[in-house]
Amino acid sequence: xxxxxxxxxxxxxxxxxxxxxxxxxxxxxxxxxxxxxxxxxxxxxxxxxxxxxxxxxxxxxxxxxxxxxxxxxxxxxxxxxxxxxxxxxxxxxxxxxxxxxxxxxxxxxxxxxxxxxxxxxxxxxxxxxxxxxxxxxxxxxxxxxxxxxxxxxxxxxxxxxxxxxxxxxxxxxxxxxxxxxxxxxxxxxxxxxxxxxxxxxxxxxxxxxxxxxxxxxxxxxxxxxxxxxxxxxxxxxxxxxxxxxxxxxxxxxxxxxxxxxxxxxxxxxxxxxxxxxxxxxxxxxxxxxxxxxxxxxxxxxxxxxxxxxxxxxxxxxxxxxxxxxxxxxxxxxxxxxxxxxxxxxxxxxxxxxx
Numbered sequence: 001x002x003x004x005x006x007x008x009x010x011x012x013x014x015x016x017x018x019x020x021x022x023x024x025x026x027x028x029x030x031x032x033x034x035x036x037x038x039x040x041x042x043x044x045x046x047x048x049x050x051x052x053x054x055x056x057x058x059x060x061x062x063x064x065x066x067x068x069x070x071x072x073x074x075x076x077x078x079x080x081x082x083x084x085x086x087x088x089x090x091x092x093x094x095x096x097x098x099x100x101x102x103x104x105x106x107x108x109x110x111x112x113x114x115x116x117x118x119x120x121x122x123x124x125x126x127x128x129x130x131x132x133x134x135x136x137x138x139x140x141x142x143x144x145x146x147x148x149x150x151x152x153x154x155x156x157x158x159x160x161x162x163x164x165x166x167x168x169x170x171x172x173x174x175x176x177x178x179x180x181x182x183x184x185x186x187x188x189x190x191x192x193x194x195x196x197x198x199x200x201x202x203x204x205x206x207x208x209x210x211x212x213x214x215x216x217x218x219x220x221x222x223x224x225x226x227x228x229x230x231x232x233x234x235x236x237x238x239x240x241x242x243x244x245x246x247x248x249x250x251x252x253x254x255x256x257x258x259x260x261x262x263x264x265x266x267x268x269x270x271x272x273x274x275x276x277x278x279x280x281x282x283x284x285x286x287x288x289x290x291x292x293x294x295x296x297x298x299x300x301x302x303x304x305x306x307x308x309x310x311x312x313x314x315x316x317x318x319x320x321x322x323x324x325x326x327x328x329x330x331x332x333x334x335x336x337x338x339x340x341x342x343x344x345x346x347x348x349x350x351x352x353x354x
Contacts, residue, residue, distance in 0.1 A: 001051045001062060002294025002306060005353050006043060009052060011036050016051035018068070022127065024076035048252030051294075056323050056335060057306045060293050065112060065135055066105045074098045074134070078159065079127040082166050085197070092201060095159055102131075103138055103155045107148065112139045113312055114246075115261070115292035126162060126173070129247055134158040137211075137243035140284050144235075150207065154236050157211025161240050164194025164212070176255055191216050192225045207236055215240035218275040231277075242268070242276055242284050260351055262290035262316075291318050296352040299338075300345075302326030304352060308337060316348075317341045 001016025011034060018030045019042075028038060034052070042050065051062070064071065077098045081091045106112065114136055137158040141151050165173060168190050172183045179187060195213035198204055214228065214237025221229035223241075233241075249264040259267065265285050272278040291297060295307040297320060305320035317340035323331055340346055 001060060002054050002057070002296065003049050003062075004052050005049050006039070006047055008353060009034055009039055009050065011039065014053040016053045017062075019047070019050065020072055020075075022075075022079065024072050024079075046252075048258060054294070054306065056333075057294070057308060057321050060306070060308060062115065062293050063111075063113075065109055065114070065139065066102055070098070070101060070105060071131060071135075074102060074131045074159075075127045078130045082127070082163060085163070085166050090160075090163070090198065090201065092204060096156055099134060099155045099159045100152055102134060103148065103151050106135065106138050106142060107151070111312075112142060112287055113289050113310070114139060114287050115289040115310070125251065125253075126165060129251065130159055130162055132247040133161060133240070133243040136246055137239045139287050140239050140242065140280070143283050143287055144239075144280075153205045153207040154211065154239060156204070157208035157236055158240055158243060160194070160198065160208065161211050161215045161244060162190065162194070163197060164190030164192070167193050167197075178255075188216070188224045207234075210234045211236045211240040213237070215244050217241065219277055220274050223275070238277055238280055242280060245275075246284075246288075260295075261288060261292060262351065264288075265290050286312070289315050289318075291316070291348070291351070293318075297348050298350045298352050300347040300349050304328075305338065311341070314341050 013034050015028055015030055015032045015034055019027045021027045028042075031053075032038070054060070077094050081095050084091060134155050138151060138155045141154045146154065168187060172179065172187055175183070191213055195209060198209050198212060213225070214233055217223035217226065217228045217233045217237055218241070219230060219233070219238070221227050246264055246268065249259040249267060250261060252258045265288055268276065268281050268285065272281040289310045289312070291307045291310065293307050293310060295318075297305050297307060299305060299320070303322050303326055304324035305322045307318045308321045309319035311318075319337060319339045322336040322338060325331060338346065340348075
C-alpha cells in the first residue's frame with residue numbers, strides 16, 4: 001500500500017489501510033473498493049490522505065511501530081478520558097494502563113522507525129495526536145537509553161500533554177484562520193492549565209507532569225509558559241516538544257496541508273539549537289524514514305519509482321521500484337528495482353503526489 005492525497009484517488013482504487021471513526025468504530029475496512037460516494041464522504045469528513053493498494057508494488061507493507069488495535073484502543077481511551085474530565089476528573093488508571101502497553105510494545109520492537117502517517121480527520125485530531133506524540137516521543141526516549149520506568153513516566157506525560165486543551169473553547173481549537181492575540185494567549189494557557197489539572201494527582205510522577213507543562217518551551221528561551229532556556233528545560237519536556245511538533249507538521253490541519261516526512265525533518269533541522277537541542281534532533285531524525293515505503297519519487301534520470309524498502313543506516317537512499325520511464329510511460333511487470341545506495345549518480349529530485 002502507499003499513501004495518496006485524497007483528491008488524487010480514483011474511483012475503484014482499493015483502500016490499503018482501515019479507517020476508523022473518532023470513537024473507534026470501523027468506517028471503511030482495508031480492501032474496500034473506493035466509490036465516488038465513499039470518496040465524497042471522506043472529503044466531507046476532512047481527511048487529507050488515505051492509503052491505497054498499488055498493484056505495481058503488491059508486497060509493500062507500511063508497518064506501524066505499535067499494533068493497530070492498540071493504537072485504536074489508546075485513541076478511544078484518551079477520547080473518553082478527556083471527555084469525562086468535567087464530570088469525573090482524570091481517569092488516570094485507564095490512560096496509564098494503555099500507555100504502559102504502548103511502551104512495552106515499543107521496547108519489544110527491534111525496528112523503531114517512525115514511518116507511518118496516522119489517518120486523522122478534523123474530529124479525531126486531538127486524540128490521535130496525543131497517541132502519536134506518545135509513540136514518537138517514546139521511540140526517542142528508547143534511542144536515548146531511558147530505562148523502562150523513565151520511559152513509562154515520559155510516555156504518560158506525552159499522552160497527557162494536551163489535556164489542558166480541554167479547557168480551551170472549540171471555537172479557538174478548530175479555527176481555520178490565524179488566531180487573534182487574545183485567542184493565541186488563551187491557547188498558550190493550555191500548558192499551564194493542563195499542569196494545574198494534574199498537579200494534585202500524587203500517583204502521577206513529576207517526570208510525567210513536566211511534559212505537560214514544558215512541551216512548548218523552546219531551547220532559545222522563546223517558548224512558553226516560563227520562557228525556559230537550554231537544559232533548564234527538562235529532558236522530558238524537550239522530547240515532548242520535538243514529538244509534538246513532528247506530529248503536528250505531518251498532520252493535515254484546517255489551515256494547511258501536512259508536511260511530508262522529509263520536509264518535516266528539514267524543518268526540525270532548521271530549528272536545531274534554536275527551538276530544539278541539536279543533539280536531540282540529531283538522535284530523533286535517525287529514527288525517521290524521510291521517504292517511507294510507498295512514497296512515490298521522481299529521480300534525476302527522469303524515471304518515477306515507488307519506495308520499496310528503507311535501510312535506516314542510509315535512509316535518504318531507499319530501494320525504489322521503477323514504475324515510469326523518463327518519458328512518463330508506464331512500465332510493465334517485472335518492474336526494475338534500483339537500490340539508490342548502489343547508484344550514486346541517481347538523486348531524488350522530488351516527491352510525487354499521485
